[in-house]
Amino acid sequence: MDTIFALASAAGKAGVAVVRLSGPRSWDSVRALSGTVPEPRRASLRRLIAADGTFLDSALVLTFPEGQSFTGEESAELHLHGSVAIVQAVLRELLSHDGVRHAEPGEFTRRALENGRMDLAQVEALADLIESETEAQRQQALRVFSGALGGKVETWRTRLVRAAALLEAVMDFADEEVPVDVSGEVVELIDHVATDLRQELHGFGSAERVRSGFEVAIVGAPNVGKSTLLNAIAGRQAAITSEIAGTTRDVIEVRMDLSGLAVTLLDTAGLRETGDAVELIGVARARERAAAADVRVFLGGSADGVESREGDLHYGAKADLTGDETGISGVTGQGIDRVLSDLSRVLSERASAAGLVTRERHRAAMQAGLEGLDTARLVVLQGPDEYDIAAEELRAAIRNLDALIGRVGVETLLDEIFSSFCLGK
Amino acid sequence: MKHRDFDVVVIGGGHAGAEAAHAAARMGAQTALVTMSADGIGVMSCNPAIGGLGKGHLVREIDAMDGVMGRVADRAGIQFRLLNRRKGPAVQGPRAQADRRIYRTEMRAEMERQPNLWIVEGEVVDLLVETGTIRGVTLADGAVLRSASVVLTTGTFLRGVIHIGDERRSGGRMGDKAAVRLAERIDSFGLPLGRLKTGTPPRLDGRTIDWSSLDMQPGDETPELFSFMSHAPTARQVSCGITHTNARTHEIIRENLSRSAMYGGHIDGVGPRYCPSIEDKVVRFAEKDAHQIFLEPESLSDDVIYPNGISTSLPQDVQEDYVHSIAGLENARILQPGYAIEYDYVDPRALDLDLSVRAFPGLYLAGQINGTTGYEEAAAQGLVAGLNAAARANDRERITFSRSDSYIGVMIDDLTSRGVAEPYRMFTSRAEFRLSLRADNADQRLTGKAIALGCVSEQRKAQFDAKMEALAQGRERLSALSITASQLNDAGLNVARDGARRNGLQILALPEADFELLLPHDPELAKVSTDIRRQLGNDAIYANYIDRQARDVEALRREEAAIIPAEFDYADLQGLSRELQQKLDRARPANMGQAARVDGMTPAALTIILSRLQREQRKRPA
Known part of the structure; x- marks a missing residue:
């Protein structure tokens, strides 16, 4: 049984952030971080130190013995200072412990259930809770993978499927007309993906990536005043505004701090049908980003090609011209405070569900996947006699990348094999 | 007092039927094998070969359960080849060209020799159903055979149609008639049917x-x-x-x-x-x-x-x-x-892990009728259906196989949880625990289980016990060795001179290592037979990987232990998408492990199912 952990409190800046651990190695992890295991069920102040000696935080540590915890397993709680950077660092440190991993959505609850630690009323309420948690993660993943990275992920999948299929074909169809040695092509495929992963992991490390939190897209018809609103909110001239429709051709981003949450505001190109090739690209990109954002602020009614979803905000535009008292105006500042407080409310709710954990999960997946690919590569180079081991290593690497590239089942491999080779005697 | 003529009736004498009847009889069940003609027992309708990759694994597993296919194929074999001989033992597959006549004769002889087994010539035209339970069969001549369970193995005979160019005729195989009346009877059961085709060369x-x-x-x-x-x-x-x-x-x-x-x-x-x-x-x-x-x-x-x-x-x-x-x-x-042949098959998602039809207690299906292809796949299912048909007749617990113990388990899990889109054939790539499910260790994996069931001959039991004893002794001697890196280098093995000591098993896991080089370190090892040496080596090669998979295997076993009752109501579950509800309803996963493999399944949905399972369990009086 793995030991699992997760940030149990809402993501974002807060007084306290609680990280929860459950499973047979929970106390081992606590010992690794704080040197000792505090007396069970008693709050104890401890200095948390990483394996490399780095001081992480001064934290309140609680331990619970098996049979006397929420999940029924040996477990622990770390009450950290609520800084994104500290939480991130502690989660990453926990991940380096053997037999310890991020919890799946709803996994704590599931273990509590399996161990008979929940009563009927709690079970009844469970379905909704899990579903909302999963939806938040799905949205999060969509955002991480939109645009350029989304395309890359697709090529990773294609290449890894091909690599695994080649190895399997050589073994499963040894008595048919298949190549005997596919090491060259397999290594080439693995190298492509490994190089990409290395680049992405490098990007993940930068401070800006860590701080980037939620994305909010401002959408609406051209020239409805989106850029003016963005500028009013950001308090500075980030986007070029003009009276000619279609000025903002690309997506313009402004990062800001909203009630302690990191927020990126996106000013998207005006959404409308257009014949201008350059503008067309801008519009397509805007739709993609807007669709992947956590929240959309619709200005002046609907926007072509972007669906409104639950939690999105809608406002009348250019109140300074229309005289609409409930509308907003970037020019006069009318209603801007309301936009900010609405946004802050919506995002705080969201923060409790997803947030940085998902991103950290993806980073961990890439790291593990990369290590797996490096091992697999070495075995593939040993030649066809070792393909049974090579295939196993590659399978493990691909499984680590599940969260990014999707599950690769045997049917996927067989599809690739049968479309590449003429098999069957 | 049992009012029945037999415990088990098996319909069909092909590879599935023969294996099913023999397995049921080995379990002590009074078994009737009903076939249109006793000459049709063990007929190879397609290519005259047994085994291959994945398929050879199945044959070894059938043999490990004391089934008949392996030993009959050995007697009929006129050319043996071990595929992937140069590669690791996990992907080696034994294969043989078989003399079609010897195979048929020997298979029939196995059936005739087996106690508790009777061959009945006749065409089954009806299944007896009383209050939703199968009670036996009716033959074309009006005779009725009452039984506790029935195993149906009709191969390509259900509405079989043979095509040669634009010529078409009804037939189950060239020269044999199709089973049309039985097909009509099965229609009345309302089982989900599909149509598949296969072909043969001139x-x-x-x-x-x-x-x-x-x-x-x-x-x-x-x-x-x-x-x-x-x-x-x-x-x-x-x-x-x-x-x-x-x-x-x-x-x-x-x-x-x-x-x-x-x-x-x-x-x-x-x-x-x-x-x-x-x-x-x-x-x-x-x-x-x-x-x-x-x-x-x-x-x-x-x-x-x-x-x-x-x-x-x-x-x-x-x-x-x-x-x-x-x-x-x-x-x-x-x-x-x-010619090409088209035939009906039953969507195997209508079956349970023991290959019983969920809707009709007592009825078991095996072989091509379940959408598979190949003699070996058919025989393996026959084994499972036969064992379970006998278990039911004797009021014993059902017998299932897991993805973690056998290719048989992999196949039955695939069939019953995912169904088939084309005739299902075994490949080694279908087994996620391929490195531990090897042809060479099929007996270590399954013969113990078979002995516990009581379906194994005394002779095999004795041989198996002796082999396990020899393996245990060999393993013990090897673990006791402690050899330095420089000693290994002196013996011609290229390992890092890191001062580390290795035991014999660790040394056998090294790519170039040979049992011979261990002999100077323990003279007793010279007494270990060639077969046992080879087996110890095969087990050692993958030891690291098998340890690494142990957690996955444990997780799988835990999920397989969480049984989902057949009547579980998915439509009633809040928080599941309609699409997923429908998929689950069709697949009817037998346990949480199977549910996890249903296409489109999410961790959240699994938790919801589990929560309902727990609630229902608590509702039931203890």
Whole structure:
């Protein structure tokens, strides 16, 4: 049984952030971080130190013995200072412990259930809770993978499927007309993906990536005043505004701090049908980003090609011209405070569900996947006699990348094999 | 007082039926094997070969349970080859060309020899159903056989239709009639049915083939047999010929495509991608200018040749033309034209892990009727259905296999949770625990289980116990060794001189290591037999990987232990998408492990199912 952990409190800046651990190695992890295991069920102040000696935080540590915890397993709680950077660092440190991993959505609850630690009323309420948690993660993943990275992920999948299929074909169809040695092509495929992963992991490390939190897209018809609103909110001239429709051709981003949450505001190109090739690209990109954002602020009614979803905000535009008292105006500042407080409310709710954990999960997946690919590569180079081991290593690497590239089942491999080779005697 | 004629009735004497009847009888059940003709027991309708990759694993597993396929194939084997011999033992697959006549004779003899087993000739036309439970069968002559369970193994006989060009006729196999009345009876059960197709090549007269112009492929010098009880081949060993199609062959086929049953639109069934007709090969891989053909002798006692690689549904005159365009076959005489066959199958998602039909207690299905292809897949299912039919008759617990203990478990889990889109065939890549599910250790994995069930002969039990004892002793001696890196280097092994000490098992896991080099360190090891040495080596190679998978195996076993009742109501579950509800309803996963493998499943949905399971359990009085 793995030991699992997760940030149990809402993501974002807060007084306290609680990280929860459950499973047979929970106390081992606590010992690794704080040197000792505090007396069970008693709050104890401890200095948390990483394996490399780095001081992480001064934290309140609680331990619970098996049979006397929420999940029924040996477990622990770390009450950290609520800084994104500290939480991130502690989660990453926990991940380096053997037999310890991020919890799946709803996994704590599931273990509590399996161990008979929940009563009927709690079970009844469970379905909704899990579903909302999963939806938040799905949205999060969509955002991480939109645009350029989304395309890359697709090529990773294609290449890894091909690599695994080649190895399997050589073994499963040894008595048919298949190549005997596919090491060259397999290594080439693995190298492509490994190089990409290395680049992405490098990007993940930068401070800006860590701080980037939620994305909010401002959408609406051209020239409805989106850029003016963005500028009013950001308090500075980030986007070029003009009276000619279609000025903002690309997506313009402004990062800001909203009630302690990191927020990126996106000013998207005006959404409308257009014949201008350059503008067309801008519009397509805007739709993609807007669709992947956590929240959309619709200005002046609907926007072509972007669906409104639950939690999105809608406002009348250019109140300074229309005289609409409930509308907003970037020019006069009318209603801007309301936009900010609405946004802050919506995002705080969201923060409790997803947030940085998902991103950290993806980073961990890439790291593990990369290590797996490096091992697999070495075995593939040993030649066809070792393909049974090579295939196993590659399978493990691909499984680590599940969260990014999707599950690769045997049917996927067989599809690739049968479309590449003429098999069957 | 039991009012029945037999405990178990098995319908069909093919590979699934024979294995099912034998397994049920081994379990002590009074068993009737009902077949249209006793001559049809053990007939190989397609290619005269047993085993191969994945399939060879299945044969070994059947044998480990004391089934018949392995030992019969050994007696009938006229050419043995271990596929992937140079690769790791996990992907080695034993395969043999089998003499069709010897196979049939020996299989029938096995059936006749087995206590508790009766062969009944007749056509089953009806199944007796009383209050939703199967109670026996009715034969065409009106005779009624009452039984506690019935195993149905009708192969391609359910509404079988044979196609040669635009000719079509009803038939279960060339020369045999289809089971039409039984098919109509099964219709009335409302089981989900589908249609599949498969094909065979024309059979050639070996005396009209110019062998002198062809390459020949002999068997292995040291034959690897199927059964853990066999020692050496008994039949004379022969070679197969190899030839190729050519541009002229392809031209003939292309010109006549519209006359093929498959390409002329006469066939609706889905065929297997790994067993394409020559028409398919020429169309789908147009850039290839030659396809390999193996010329396989069907028997030592006749001249029939099975040209493996050119199955077809073209009209007979076109078959003549393209066969004659092939090197060595210029004057070959066709003894029986190739044909395609379409047949009904039951969506195996209607079955439970013991291969019983969920809706009709007492009825078990095995073989091609479940959408599989291949003798070995059929026999393995027959084994499972037979064991369970007997268990039911004797009020014993059902017998299931897991993905973590066997290819049999992998196959049955795949079939019952995912269904089939094309005829299902075993591949080693389907087994996620491939490194531990090997052909060489099938007995270590399953014979203990079989002994516990009581379906194993005394002789096999004694041999197995002795082998396990020898392995344990060998392992113990090897673990006790402690050899330094420099000692290994002195012995010619290239390892880092890191000062580390290794025991014998760790050394055998090294790529170049050989058992011989350990002998100086413990003279007692010289007494270890060649077979045991090889087995210890095979087990050692993957030890690290098997340890690494132990957690996955444990997780799987835990999920498999969480049983989902057959009547579980998915429509009633809040928080599941409609689509997922429907998929689950169709697949009816037997446990949480199967549920996790249903297409589109999410961790959240699994938790919801689990929560309902727990709630229902608590509702039930303790």
